[in-house]
Amino acid sequence: MGTPLDLFAAASAEGAWTVTEVTRRARVVIEAGLPALWIRGEVTGFKAWRSGHWYFSLRDRFSQIRCVMFSTDNRRLPAPPTEGMQVFAFAQPSIYEDKGEFQLTIKELLSTEQGGLWKLAFEKARAALLKDGLLDPARKRRLPPFPRRIAVVTSPDGAALRDIEAVIARRWPPPLAELVLVAAKVQGDGAEASVCAALARLGKLDVDVAIVGRGGGSAEDLWTFNSERVARAVAAASVPVISAVGHETDVTLCDLVADLRAPTPSAAAEAATPDRAEVLVHLEHLAERLARGLSLRSQRVVDRLDRAGDRLSGAMQWRLEESGALLTAHGARLDALSPLKVLARGYAVARDEGGAVLKRVKQFPAGREFRLRVTDGEIDARVR
Amino acid sequence: MPEFGEQLERLEAIVRQLEAEDLDLDAALKLFEEGIERLRAAREQLTAAEVKVKKALKGDGPSR
Numbered sequence: 001m002g003t004p005l006d007l008f009a010a011a012s013a014e015g016a017w018t019v020t021e022v023t024r025r026a027r028v029v030i031e032a033g034l035p036a037l038w039i040r041g042e043v044t045g046f047k048a049w050r051s052g053h054w055y056f057s058l059r060d061r062f063s064q065i066r067c068v069m070f071s072t073d074n075r076r077l078p079a080p081p082t083e084g085m086q087v088f089a090f091a092q093p094s095i096y097e098d099k100g101e102f103q104l105t106i107k108e109l110l111s112t113e114q115g116g117l118w119k120l121a122f123e124k125a126r127a128a129l130l131k132d133g134l135l136d137p138a139r140k141r142r143l144p145p146f147p148r149r150i151a152v153v154t155s156p157d158g159a160a161l162r163d164i165e166a167v168i169a170r171r172w173p174p175p176l177a178e179l180v181l182v183a184a185k186v187q188g189d190g191a192e193a194s195v196c197a198a199l200a201r202l203g204k205l206d207v208d209v210a211i212v213g214r215g216g217g218s219a220e221d222l223w224t225f226n227s228e229r230v231a232r233a234v235a236a237a238s239v240p241v242i243s244a245v246g247h248e249t250d251v252t253l254c255d256l257v258a259d260l261r262a263p264t265p266s267a268a269a270e271a272a273t274p275d276r277a278e279v280l281v282h283l284e285h286l287a288e289r290l291a292r293g294l295s296l297r298s299q300r301v302v303d304r305l306d307r308a309g310d311r312l313s314g315a316m317q318w319r320l321e322e323s324g325a326l327l328t329a330h331g332a333r334l335d336a337l338s339p340l341k342v343l344a345r346g347y348a349v350a351r352d353e354g355g356a357v358l359k360r361v362k363q364f365p366a367g368r369e370f371r372l373r374v375t376d377g378e379i380d381a382r383v384r
Numbered sequence: 385m386p387e388f389g390e391q392l393e394r395l396e397a398i399v400r401q402l403e404a405e406d407l408d409l410d411a412a413l414k415l416f417e418e419g420i421e422r423l424r425a426a427r428e429q430l431t432a433a434e435v436k437v438k439k440a441l442k443g444d445g446p447s448r
Contacts, residue, residue: 146388148387280430290419294413297409
């Protein structure tokens with residue numbers, strides 16, 4: 001047996017180093033010699049721990065490196081990478097002292113695929129919504145033509161609210177419609193839950209339509225409106241929803257599920273309201289038609305009276321004419337019976353001085369004077 | 385007062401009826417009078433507009 005090993009001497013520079021010392025030293029050397037760098041590789045063996053930290057390896061054809069991405073860093077990402085996904089990572093090479101393992105602490109992770117992780121998460125959520133029928137165009141509800149109360153789900157101090165207020169004040173101002181602000185956090189931690197809670201409250205607010213949105217922002221800022229949870233809350237809203245996420249180029253999940261997608265909050269306010277000036281013109285038009293309608297109606301009545309009058313006088317005329325013809329006919333017959341007509345045919349009438357007609361021979365003794373009526377006059381005569 | 389939308393819908397119906405249906409003068413006059421009344425109310429609603437934004441902050445709906 002030699003001298004017993006001095007455990008404490010092992011910590012000195014002259015003796016053996018402790019494992020801890022070696023790993024710490026290695027870590028210092030590696031971190032100093034390999035400052036944070038971009039690395040590309042394929043993701044393998046991905047595992048998300050309950051703590052929220054992600055563990056996986058990056059590999060290529062010949063090597064692989066253990067990686068960790070802490071929850072504080074991966075929280076900003078819309079979705080975890082999938083197995084075999086090609087990624088770019090911004091990483092700090094280091095030694096994980098507990099295990100003496102060489103590893104990368106990943107600060108940023110980008111997929112090399114089109115659109116990256118955002119796209120991946122978006123497509124996954126979209127597929128889920130599609131499967132549940134939430135993207136069916138037939139689901140889209142009609143907006144009320146003359147809304148009384150318009151809910152605005154947005155940040156109380158964002159530009160979106162001011163833009164919406166301005167448009168509504170111009171087009172369809174109170175008391176025609178009232179704006180009801182349903183305050184929600186639209187970005188950062190807790191934004192999803194806040195927007196979902198605001199959407200769920202719509203049913204209690206006696207509103208006709210809701211505008212959900214925010215002014216523009218980066219893809220990350222808009223992520224709240226790409227959340228499947230928010231999209232489902234939009235679909236479940238008690239009133240038609242106009243999404244106004246303020247990003248003309250990217251369509252969000254919220255846009256897809258909403259009853260109407262507006263490119264900006266101002267456009268959403270325009271879509272939600274009629275234009276007072278146009279409605280006034282329409283009213284004037286209706287007033288004209290109303291007046292014309294009545295005069296048309298009364299004109300019809302007057303026309304009918306006129307027609308009735310015409311028919312009445314027409315009938316009278318006919319009657320008169322008919323009576324006239326009758327009279328003529330009767331007249332002709334009367335005429336035919338007239339004694340003058342008989343005389344005209346050559347007959348004569350004899351009358352005595354008193355005018356009595358003398359019809360018989362014995363009324364004509366010799367010497368009697370009488371008057372003879374012929375067609376063109378009277379003759380004094382005496383019986384021989 | 386009825387909502388603006390209802391008001392306008394009824395007014396439009398009255399105009400259509402007055403234009404299309406064969407009404408006696410009495411019925412037409414009655415419709416016309418109702419139409420004028422609704423027109424007046426609708427105009428009033430449109431013109432009596434004053435900007436005020438009601439804010440329903442955290443957890444409370446409209447106060448009533």
